[in-house]
Amino acid sequence: MKARDLSVLLGVILIIIMLVVPLPGWLLSILIICNISLALIVILVSMNTQEALQFSIFPSLLLLLTLFRLGLNVSTTRSILSEANAGGVVDTFGSFVIGNNPLVGFVVFVILVIIQFLVITKGAERVSEVAARFTLDAMPGKQMSIDADLNAGLVSEQQAKERREKVENEADFHGAMDGASKFVKGDAIAGIVIVLINIIFGLIIGMVQMDLGFTEAINTYMRLTVGDGLVSQIPALLIATATGIVVTKTTSSGNLGSDVSEQLLQYPKLLFIAAGAIFLLGMTPINFMLTTVLAGLLTLGGYVLLRQTNEAEVPVAEEEEQSEASSMSAPENVINLLNMDPIEFEFGYALIPLADTDQGGDLLDRVVMIRRQLAIELGVVVPVVRIRDNIQLEPNAYRLKIKGSEVASGELLLDHYLAMAPEIDDEIEGIDTKEPAFGLPARWISEENKDEAELSGYTVVDPPSVVSTHITEIIKRHAHSLLGRQETKQLIDHLKENYPILVEEVTPDPLSIGDIQKVLAKLLRENVSVRNLPVIFETLADFAKMTNDTDLLAEYARQSLAPQITKQxxxxxxxxxxxxxxxxxxxxxxxxxxxxxxxxxxxxxxxxxxxxxxxxxxxxxxxxxxxxxxxxxxxxxxxxxxxxxxxxxxxxxxxxxxxxxxxxxxxxxxxxxxxx
Structure with missing residues (x-):
């Protein structure tokens, strides 16, 4: 076990010891300084993270730090009440704040507690609740957006997987922070209760058991109580502030310091307005010299920032022009043109509402469902479908390409419905056509004739359903050509997770990945699902040692899949x-x-x-x-x-x-x- 891991475990054990075993004053002083140091580290880390997930351990860390601080409170309370001594740190804090007036010191402590409890803790708790609720509500929309980008080809499968994991982690984090913020609130309440206990019972013990006078008892126990409260409330205030920073942190390119400086000073001209307002304020009985100096500093800052902004605009513009010119001449720019999408769906400009979510289009969602449906039916992962408009096509036309070659085309009328029947009569007006997926006689009818057509026995479908059915059938027919060696390797790796011995018996000897790909492609070519891959590999393991003829192996595999084919x-x-x-x-x-x-x-x-x-x-x-x-x-x-x-x-x-x-x-x- 690493030393860092061991130190965390020892820290938890130490917390348990503090709750039970009395600790000497010198050890309490060391632990109090450690507590303040940890709180400083936490708030500095929270200020330097760019997004909340970079500090994902914060909810658990918050629990441990709260427990550590409460353990210190228990130990110091035991020492104060039993020995009237809690170590040099507590005594020094109490003496420094109280001075010669215990009441003033106590008021300072109360104000500090009120600031933490009513301002920072309350606000952080509310933000945590809202962030958790909004994050969970937005999770389905984010998942759909990732699927849409994946189908549009904007991201790869690996990038989409990473984005989904990030969305899930964000939901888990904000849910944990919603509960962890209650630790901060409870810690503040516990601090107030402990202070009251120390004062009340300290006076009782001092006056009754130690025969101290009221003044001496109040000076002694008030000093120790305020010192103990300060050494616990200062770290608590820092941790509460860190909690507020983490839960209010939005994703950005910098940390809190850079974001504040960049965004607060992004409009230099506004500093001139602020300087003018401060200067006019000096015309009142307020100190004129002070306001003038401050107005001058604001004016100087605005001038420097404005000059820096103007100087930065010219190099950026030149750099963009140079980058565009270099990108056009770069060899990578030509190489990228060689990439070919496995599946492309192109459509004319009149069909843009099909894919535009702002206009109610759900084609992207339908393509996601198609890929899931075909994964269940055929047992293969269909590649991402690249969807794009093409002004070279007729406005209402579309076409589907497989590996760059057009394999299907059709035409849609978005303001009509497609009515299909074995025999089309002339009772219902419309435009004669053929259903693109199966070539059935059909007719485009207006929305006014929809109900009449359904009553007459027609099957009526909307344009998005027509095109999604067409895409589904075309991909089914060409599934064998979409399954290459790389895709076969992915299927084999997935099978190997649960059937490692079976996979090792088949590949790389006696069959290569190419041989297995040919067998699976032959099955898919005849619309036989390869989802039951374990059965197929069992057959290959039995017969591949006798023959490497992929045609014969495919026939043996069909026989093993007899229940599936019979059902089909x-x-x-x-x-x-x-x-x-x-x-x-x-x-x-x-x-x-x-x-x-x-x-x-x-x-x-x-x-x-x-x-x-x-x-x-x-x-x-x-x-x-x-x-x-x-x-x-x-x-x-x-x-x-x-x-x-x-x-x-x-x-x-x-x-x-x-x-x-x-x-x-x-x-x-x-x-x-x-x-x-």
Whole structure:
């Protein structure tokens, strides 16, 4: 244990000893000087902190210092009442303040207590209560602001995490200070009570037990009581002042001294006005020479500050021009242009209200929810979505880019609603369009026709919901391309926190991070969530020693995720309508699988490919007309190759194998894929 840590523990033990064991006068004098020194250090530190969190230990320190001071009060009270002696420091303070008049000394002490209790302590306590309440009330707004900056790309994930921690620490600190300020208040009250006890019982003990006269008793015990009160109240006053400084401290770039000097003297011309007022005050019976000297000093100070301000403006302007010129020619300026955002959402100027919170826009909040939703659904951390306006787009248009390439676009009418139905009739007026996420027939209608459309069976959504749904679906479709090696490493590190042995068995041997990334990307490409990463890694640990073919490993992983895939397509009723593949078609596919050193692939002749794709397309259209999700079911041996074939023509059609489904699922074939 470090010496500093040990000293704090010994200090706490000493406080307990002071409450029980009588201490000699010389030791009390040393501890009293230590108490005053600690109070000075605390108030100096509080004045030099730039923000309250830099002195986050203050609430706990306040408790220890208060307990230390009360322990000293108990010890000195014991010595005063039992021995009429509390050490040289207490006696010196009492004699110096009282002089020859005990009543005057007592009045000085009472005034000091009143200043601490009614002015500083009361104010600090009230500020602590208000700061704690306002900080807790503002916490959700600060969190949302951090999420908005994160989605806009203004801060990184690490910076956002640090800001969230700072917001939480601020709430904890102000909550602790709200309670700790009660220590200061209680300490002031205890000081008053202890003084009264010392005087009353001191007179009783002196006159009854020690046979002192009233005058001698009052001189002796009043001197010791006032001295004891001063040596305890002076540190208490310093600590109360430090409490007020900490709780009233706002975030700034400097400490209290620099802030006061900079902000109080930031308007030099006002010093001339103050000087004029002081000079006119000297025209009254007040000392003319004194006011004139003071007015002259203010005038001189205003002149010096004004001259310094004017001289500083020119170099700053020149420095800004030079910095701008140097930044344009700096190599870093070009390098930064090479950075590419993983996801970009651009929109025309008419759609600015979508993202402008001042105009009621909630797109930033919706993007935060989208990222959370996809993290739960897909098991990956979606990168930050950079949101910006683009004057090159049409006013109502928007587009979504993935790694710099446009993958989706659309158009919104902010003063309309999108009405969707399987068949659009002409009963409700509007502008015909298509729902951007799924391509369903739709119509933009005015707000006046909203209720009528809902009564007619239309699904009516507002523009923010339309665009957020579109963003969600596009990110789902491209989740596999957003998962790179770096993102895979983050997932592996997160898994390693709870499953270190499992991760060590899979990577770096027999599989590299790149191999794992390919397996996860293949699963995501077919809309299979990788959130259940432990199960996937268990499968990789079992089969990676037999093969390093990522396609086969992905198939094994699908089989391990059969309960999840069954739930995804069959639902709670465990019923699934599928398009099955005939044995003849599967045999044709199996016979045309080419095996190479770079992997296996399907090498069907164009006529056979066209026949299979055409047949599946016809069956998918039938299921779509029946409002059923199209699912093709085949044997495990050909599933991967059939999916590769359909990927180019019907990427949204799910291809499952029998091993992807649990035994209890009720499979109903509504179509068969046959070949001639």
């Amino acid at each position: 397509y069959a639902g709670d009723d465990m019923a699934l309508k599928v398009i099955t593949v005939s044995g003849k078609a599967e045999k044709m596919i199996a016979e045309n699988i080419q095996q190479t050193e770079f992997g296996n692939y399907l090498a069907l002749d164009p006529e056979s490919q066209e026949q299979i794709v055409k047949t599946i397309h016809e069956e998918v259209e039938k299921m779509t007309l029946q409002e059923e999700t199209a699912v093709v079911l085949c044997s495990p041996a050909v599933r991967m190759y059939l999916k590769q074939l359909l990927e180019r023509f019907m990427p949204q059609v799910a291809v499952l194998s029998y091993n992807d489904l649990e035994p209890g699922v009720n499979v109903q074939s509504v179509g068969v894929v046959n070949v001639a």
